[in-house]
Amino acid sequence: MNFEFTEEQKLFSESVRKFALVHLENDALKRAHNPRFPFDVAQLMNRQGLMGITIAQADGGQGGTLTDAVIAIEQIAAVCPRSADVVQFGSFGPIRTFAEYGTPAQKQRWLPDLLSGRAVMSLGMTEPEAGSAATDLKTAAKPDGANYLITGAKLFSTFSPDAQIFLIYVRFGPGVGGIGSVIVERGTPGFQIGPPSSFMSGEEWCELHFDNCRIPAENVLLGPGGFKKQMSGFNVERIGNAARSLAFGRYAFNKARAHAATRAQFGRPLCEFQGVQWKFADMAIKLESAQLLLYRAAANADRGFPSAYETAIAKAACNVTGFEVAHESVQVMGAMGYSRESLVEWCMRRCRGWMIAGGSVEILKNRIAEHVFDRRFDQRKRHADAAE
Numbered sequence: 001m002n003f004e005f006t007e008e009q010k011l012f013s014e015s016v017r018k019f020a021l022v023h024l025e026n027d028a029l030k031r032a033h034n035p036r037f038p039f040d041v042a043q044l045m046n047r048q049g050l051m052g053i054t055i056a057q058a059d060g061g062q063g064g065t066l067t068d069a070v071i072a073i074e075q076i077a078a079v080c081p082r083s084a085d086v087v088q089f090g091s092f093g094p095i096r097t098f099a100e101y102g103t104p105a106q107k108q109r110w111l112p113d114l115l116s117g118r119a120v121m122s123l124g125m126t127e128p129e130a131g132s133a134a135t136d137l138k139t140a141a142k143p144d145g146a147n148y149l150i151t152g153a154k155l156f157s158t159f160s161p162d163a164q165i166f167l168i169y170v171r172f173g174p175g176v177g178g179i180g181s182v183i184v185e186r187g188t189p190g191f192q193i194g195p196p197s198s199f200m201s202g203e204e205w206c207e208l209h210f211d212n213c214r215i216p217a218e219n220v221l222l223g224p225g226g227f228k229k230q231m232s233g234f235n236v237e238r239i240g241n242a243a244r245s246l247a248f249g250r251y252a253f254n255k256a257r258a259h260a261a262t263r264a265q266f267g268r269p270l271c272e273f274q275g276v277q278w279k280f281a282d283m284a285i286k287l288e289s290a291q292l293l294l295y296r297a298a299a300n301a302d303r304g305f306p307s308a309y310e311t312a313i314a315k316a317a318c319n320v321t322g323f324e325v326a327h328e329s330v331q332v333m334g335a336m337g338y339s340r341e342s343l344v345e346w347c348m349r350r351c352r353g354w355m356i357a358g359g360s361v362e363i364l365k366n367r368i369a370e371h372v373f374d375r376r377f378d379q380r381k382r383h384a385d386a387a388e
């Protein structure tokens with residue numbers, strides 16, 4: 001067992017750090033408080049080879065590993081946390097599932113714009129009646145000659161105010177086996193995008209409504225039976241969420257550490273009070289242990305999809321750690337930490353969202369418990385007759 005990065009990984013990490021310091025440090029605060037997707041950063045990252053890190057070179061990506069993409073998130077977030085969302089989009093988000101399962105024609109049509117930072121994609125899975133119980137989704141795709149008619153609604157989709165392309169989970173028929181996904185472009189007749197609403201983090205999302213929205217059959221990404229494949233792809237997204245949670249927690253930790261080393265009260269720097277030292281020791285324990293779980297999940301997956309269990313345990317640990325560390329960092333920095341002059345409170349608000357998004361901590365714990373007991377625990381209410 002080796003806990004060191006390879007020489008290649010160290011060089012990559014250093015090059016991303018330098019890129020971030022030169023191009024992203026200056027406007028980090030402004031960028032974080034702007035809810036719009038930073039297309040300028042995506043275009044810069046494309047030129048730097050930081051888009052599509054986990055996507056095959058044949059598809060226009062970099063052909064790197066999940067660990068490479070985690071390293072990129074860590075180094076970018078350490079300088080400009082908001083820009084780490086672009087790494088997420090380019091290497092972990094729905095684009096990864098799309099690149100894995102898209103037809104050559106679909107990839108040719110949409111990947112060049114997505115990877116060059118000219119367009120962003122949004123994932124529509126959650127519905128008013130289907131949150132954690134994602135397989136309860138109702139949005140339907142009905143065949144209509146050479147087309148499909150899409151009807152239904154989606155909520156909370158990240159990047160939806162800016163996205164040109166939407167990967168929408170739909171139901172072709174009953175049950176889990178009836179679920180698949182389609183691509184819908186902004187502007188398609190029958191597809192309405194509502195006005196933006198805000199999350200606690202300042203991120204915005206729009207309600208998506210499909211009213212007999214006609215799409216060609218070529219826009220089907222995964223037909224009936226595609227749900228399992230979609231969830232395997234979704235585990236990659238979870239690694240990206242975990243990596244950002246941890247990186248944002250570490251960003252806050254580093255700011256708080258610098259503050260505690262220099263801010264004096266009662267004639268001494270804050271770091272000389274044991275009550276403050278122990279906060280940092282606790283934070284360091286949490287950060288280091290979650291980091292190992294994250295690296296394990298990413299490294300074991302290599303270029304493929306990570307295991308559901310290792311992803312669940314890594315995401316739960318990183319989500320909770322990121323939030324707790326950012327929260328404690330706010331406390332250590334007092335009113336300055338609570339102020340929008342620093343990004344520490346913003347990191348805390350962003351980390352809070354990842355405890356809910358992309359598989360809440362509770363849903364992940366359900367998955368972990370199934371592994372512990374080596375059996376499935378059905379979360380659904382049993383029918384009265386079945387219980388008898």
Ligand SMILES: Cc1cc2nc3c(=O)[nH]c(=O)nc-3n(C[C@H](O)[C@H](O)[C@H](O)COP(=O)(O)OP(=O)(O)OC[C@H]3O[C@@H](n4cnc5c(N)ncnc54)[C@H](O)[C@@H]3O)c2cc1C
Binds near residue numbers: 122359362
């Ligand atoms: C920042 C952010 C970004 C998001 N981005 C997207 C996106 O891009 N695309 C998209 O489709 N959706 C997105 N979502 C929505 C997200 O996927 C859902 O919020 C999530 O699946 C939870 O669903 P819900 O909010 O309806 O909560 P509910 O499912 O109603 O759950 C409410 C609470 O009950 C708990 N709970 C539910 N079932 C169980 C159970 N069986 N055991 C234990 N506890 C349970 C949950 O953990 C939660 O704490 C985003 C959400 C956030 C916060």
